[in-house]
Amino acid sequence: QVHLVESGGGSVQPGGSLRLSCVAPGNSPYCMAWFRQLPGREREGVAGISRASGTTDYLPSVKFRFTISRSRDIDGTTLYLQMNSLKPEDTGVYFCAATTVCTEGIAAALRNPNTFNYWGQGTQVTVSS
Numbered sequence: 001q002v003h004l005v006e007s008g009g010g011s012v013q014p015g016g017s018l019r020l021s022c023v024a025p026g027n028s029p030y031c032m033a034w035f036r037q038l039p040g041r042e043r044e045g046v047a048g049i050s051r052a053s054g055t056t057d058y059l060p061s062v063k064f065r066f067t068i069s070r071s072r073d074i075d076g077t078t079l080y081l082q083m084n085s086l087k088p089e090d091t092g093v094y095f096c097a098a099t100t101v102c103t104e105g106i107a108a109a110l111r112n113p114n115t116f117n118y119w120g121q122g123t124q125v126t127v128s129s
Contacts, residue, residue, distance in 0.1 A: 002026065002118040004096045008081075009123030016127070017084045022096030022120055025076040030118075031102035032070065032079045033110055036125075038092035045110035046094070047081060050102065057107040062090075086127045096120035 008020040024030055033048035047058045047068035056068055067082040079096055097116035102109040109115040 002028075002098065004098060004118055004120035006094070006096045006120040006123045009094060009125050011126040011128065012086055013129050014087055014127055016086050017082070018086065018125060019083065020081040020094055020096075020123060020125075022079040023076060024079065024096075024098050024118070027074070027076065028100055030077060030098040030100055031106055031109055031115075032077065032096070032098045033106070033116065034068065034079070034081045035095045035097055035113060035116075036090075036092045037095070037122075038089070041092075043095070043113055045113070048106040048110040049079070050106040051100075055106055057110050059110075083125070086125075088127045088129075091125060091127050093122040094125050095122045 006022045029051045031051045034046045035043050036046050037043045049056050065085045069080045071078050098118040099116045
């Protein structure tokens with residue numbers, strides 16, 4: 001069982017920035033992604049990064065505002081989501097997700113939450129004036 005530990009959520013004014021972090025322990029290679037669940041809506045993929053090449057993909061509404069990245073060390077992988085120019089419609093719970101099986105590519109995986117078998121507990125992001 002892989003436990004993903006998220007941090008970095010909070011409240012910010014429109015136009016502000018937040019950075020989310022997620023730690024995946026161990027040295028298994030993962031496709032990793034950030035999903036979010038907005039009030040009254042289904043969970044949606046926000047940004048993903050592939051296991052080997054580091055190819056990224058984004059939800060169109062966050063492209064050019066959000067940046068996904070990762071770092072690796074002997075303890076595991078840390079996934080980041082830098083969120084700039086935040087809007088009230090970005091308010092929701094953000095989840096880190098990981099999988100060792102994403103043979104369809106990160107773009108396809110981002111559109112199918114069932115691809116991911118490891119999930120964080122979620123962190124609240126609130127954008128409000």
